Amino acid sequence: MSSSPPNSSGPLLGLSSAVTKGESFDMQPASEPNRRNWMIACGAVGAGAAAAVAVPFLGSMAPSEKARSAGAPVEVDISDIPVGGVKIVEWRGKPVWVVRRTPEMVKGLEALNSQLADPTSDRTDYPVPAYAKNIHRSIKPEVLVTVGICTHLGCSPVSKFETGEASGISADWPGGFFCPCHGSTFDSAGRVFANKPAPDNLEVPRHMYLSDSRIVIGQDEQGEA
């Protein structure tokens, strides 16, 4: 409304009498502020309407009921995992590792603390459930449950449980996980080594034991994740 066409003839354009007789478009008599107020009011309502219209469209991009239901907890039978072996299950589209650790793997965890970025799992980006906030990052020391996604940019690391030169990593490799994408390394409790691209330890999902041979991932005593 503020730009008036140059040299427009007011009276011939059939405008309402208040804005004719030689006044250009953007001059309002002081007694008639109504039009500008109406324009502002309508503009505000229009902006609100536009925001309201965006809601269903943007909302439709959120996970559907099917995607949500595909995120339900997963039960796992752990009785057939050999000592020193790993079982991979899918939960919410991600790989979850269930590792049956050897006693040596568990005993060697304390000594690694000085080499780790976050030895006591204090960082909050992937909060550890209370029952896993310990040196072995699990409910039972011999069974590790962790999400097999590197906390750097999301590749899935490979397991490297052989120690030393045989692993192909280094002579003093204590055993754990190695991410091939950018070289981050994790120990057998999923804790990330210092000075590596990944900032966080591997995520421990909420889980609980239904029996000695069965766990459920994505659910614990407090409910579903």
Place this chain on the structure above:
Amino acid sequence: MAAEKIVQADGLLGWVDRRFPLISLYKAHLSEYYAPKNFNFFYFFGSLAMLVLVLQIVTGIFLVMHYKPDASLNAAGIPVAFASVEYIMREVPFGWLIRYMHSTGASAFFAVIFLHMFRGLIYGSYREPRELIWIFGCLIFLCLMAEAFMGYLLPWGQMSYWGAQVIVNLFAAVPFIGPDLAIWIRGDFVVGDATLNRFFAFHVIALPLVLLGLVAAHIIALHEVGSNNPDGVEIKAKKDSNGIPLDGIPFHPYYTVHDIVGFAGFAILFFAVVFFAPEFGGYFLEFNNFIPADPLVTPAHIAPVWYFTPYYSMLRATTDVFMWVMVASAGLGALAFLRMSGSGLIKVAGIGAMVVLAVLFRVFDAKFWGVVVMGGAVLIMFVLPWLDKSPVKSIRQRPGWQKWLYGIFVVNFFVLGYLGVLPPTPGGTLISQIGTVYYFAFFALMPIWTRMGEYQPVPERVQFQPH
């Protein structure tokens, strides 16, 4: 273009304007583009058509995020495409709303476009110098029909499948090349997954791009000559000392704001349907389409969507018996050429063509000519600017009896549409045949009837009541 552009704006606007004709485009098409001040209700439908186009594109984009064009059966035995539409309706947050907006939008598009074309028809908006605007518009109409037809296949319901089967078989009716043509269109020997996927490609990207290009051309052609108006007065004939039409007002802010009111009114009706009657009694979302496509069983009552029914009536009306009417029309055409003044060569060629046509009308099946009649009903609109020989543009200055002709044309179109929805009956077929003849006679005989009668003089200035 001027060699040195003197830009008045400062700051960011000036920086852009020195590199892109932003301000001159704004002036040429908005703030200094002058439109007649006497636009009436019928002049809402152009901007409404643009609104519906944007609506269809936006809802379409969000639908394509979840839709799968796959005719194979999923684990539950339902075609994947059909199941994906049900997924959108039941599981995608607000999916039902987006789907209903898109399906209602398709019907709304045709309602708006029919009214938009009607405005052009009664006010003579197709007359010189606006013939090209009209031609672009007819092309848009053709593309829109193709776009709607292809979109309708995508839900892969019974109506989708069998409607596609019938329409593709129209092409099979073409003499000599028909069956091969139909196979090439389908990508298979029957309508199937190949057909579904290519129609998806056409519907989602190919035709929308063509439509956008045609709409741009349509508006550019319009802005080149300026809009017509209900009085048929050329507003550029009378300008003030600054070159501004006396009866013109700048499009912005007058018609931009005016059209927002149109949008609001449309939105009320549109969303009333979307929220309370999205199926519209089976006319917008047909009941048969809630059944997954079954290549082995055709539904008992098959009909095209409501916006195709007038043309469908004409197709069904073209029976073997009706072909004699066509022969008679060719005879009349030959007579017209005979009485025509001018070059002997054209007369001979014209009469020859009419005789050949009369013979072919009896040689080729009525099935083929039905397709021709249906297509001809749309194509004849292209030549309207050259059929109308009246001295005035607008219906307002035409003799009273011609106003009746237009009125009957409208009623006839509705009757043809209504009959197209119903199953065929002998009485219905006869009325459709009469209706088809009227439709074509209205246009084909225009060079004759528009030269008859007493016309009113075109006013000097538009009739406008300030309010």
